[in-house]
Amino acid sequence: KHGAGPVVPEKAVRFSFTIMSVSVLADEMHEEVTIFTEPKPNSELSCKPLCLTFVDESDHETLTAILWPIVAERNAMKESRLILPIGGLSRSFRFHFIGTGYDEKMVREMEGLEASGSTYICTLCDSGRSEASQNMVLHSVTRNHEENLERYEIWRTNPL
Template sequence: LVDDYPVDTIAKRFRYDAALVSALMDMEEDILEGLKSQNLDDYFKGPFTVVIKESCDGMGDVSEKHGCGPAVPEKAVRFSFTLMSISVTHENASIRIFEENKPNSELCCKPLCLMLADESDHETLTAILSPLVAEREAMKDSVLTLDMAGIPRTFKFIFRGTGYDEKLIREVEGLE
């Protein structure tokens, strides 16, 4: 998890593909239940289409939250994702086997990167988030195979960026 960050930046980042594998494996029961609830065989191999909502938002002042230690910026930014839905194609129809009921809940939001940096510091945000963006782009055209319940199943991904902090986007795009 080591990246080339500016020296005074503290960040923790997970590989996008590894985070998606972990999230999908955590949902193995939900996926199998979804297949059964739609009267599909639980040995269905896919492909499963996973819709992902990404979020990037400033968390505000965290100076009170990080305790004592080295001096760090007093603002934090979080980049995360939520698995919004999973569907399969069966007999030329798209069948949804999972849909997130509370898409804005912290419980379903999977962190990819947490950085102690000011959200207005575009250079730092770009340096830290660029590898995540590159990983996402690579996954748009790839298929992931996971062993679930002893059966290799294939997953493909659709990314939606509907959870971005509007002020952060305007600043990064130079609109403010």
């Protein structure tokens, strides 16, 4: 929105999720055991977008109409259990959702900070404006959850 560079739509909304880890809690165990972890998920391989659209971020009605069914499904999944037969026995699984993509503008507004005018527009892959204007569909998530938490802390504490 600010500065020079190629024109990029007001807001590109990409709503997707990736299985980041699978953990098991055995009956006799007190702690979960992680049996799978996606170290650096790549969207082209493991993260298919559920929704990709260009919208004006101030058009809340359109955003709500597009994302509400997806958010409702996500909330329903959080309250449900997946039951799979494994080795002849039914096993119950729960879904845990963790936000890995933090919107810099939102973080700064929540923390009472002004927007920084960052040259990056993607909070997951550090894509710049010129790259994003050429490729709005395929992207690579280049940071894991811990790295995103570190980035979030930088945004939260650094007003410049």
